[in-house]
Amino acid sequence: MRAKITKAAAKKNGIKTKRTISLISDGTVLDHIDPEAVFKIVRILRIDECDDQVTVGNNLKSKYYGRKGIIKVEGVFLTEDDINKVSVISPHVTMNIIKNYEVVKKFKSELPPTIEGIIACNNPNCVTNVEHIRTRFKVAKSEPLALFCTYCERTMHREDIEVRLIRK
């Protein structure tokens, strides 16, 4: 049973106990994820429904941000659109496409001009909260984030954001 291995044995076997999540041979690595956003991203990108090998690390040490999350999906190649979609809840995500243990593509998330679905409008009277309508926001400002609801015309800020799972 893996966890029975002692630190000494781990060292003897050359296991780097500092390495929290192993390498993947082929697939996608999302790095520098805001710790608050990691498991939301798992749900938004449906990584929780994926049949392929998935590893998620959270609250890992980060040189730049103090703490960060990482998501690795074996055999799945996410797109730039996928990452831009989640940049609204985690601005600094980087995506690495891995083939045979090499990074063949590296991409930094960018806020798209509009955000559809994913997040709810914080105006309880907004039609998107009353009827079954997909939310739609224009990104008015990226830093600090300002999102303009195209339905009720209210402006939301980062602290107002509540993830809504459109798939459910």
Next chain:
Amino acid sequence: MRAKITKAAAKKNGIKTKRTISLISDGTVLDHIDPEAVFKIVRILRIDECDDQVTVGNNLKSKYYGRKGIIKVEGVFLTEDDINKVSVISPHVTMNIIKNYEVVKKFKSELPPTIEGIIACNNPNCVTNVEHIRTRFKVAKSEPLALFCTYCERTMHREDIEVRLIRK
């Protein structure tokens, strides 16, 4: 950048690329989790809100069940109650309490006699679906699972189970 390391370099550094998630020194390891249940358990046990280092693996190879999930939480010691609570959505979970890389306590989840909250009643007319009332089921049978709703007296089976996040 971690993922840039080639397979050769990985071998040279003695990194076991077979080891998906590293050891933890002190904390809790949940093993043999049903792949469908892993991220539900993360939410039920509020591991997604945890500030400590968390690693989650899903669809990992399992000798007994084909595929399995693993959750490791550094510095957090879950209780037998926590694990029994989730046994309704994943029957074979084992919990290992780790101290200084050694398993100091091992526990196999058991279905408790009653299950409160966590799952919804599948009867749309049940009062727990109409008013803000915590669900309560008696475990009538464990294999195959039969849950008796103490409010509407309907019996549910495993395929009827829908996780409800009582915290939200």
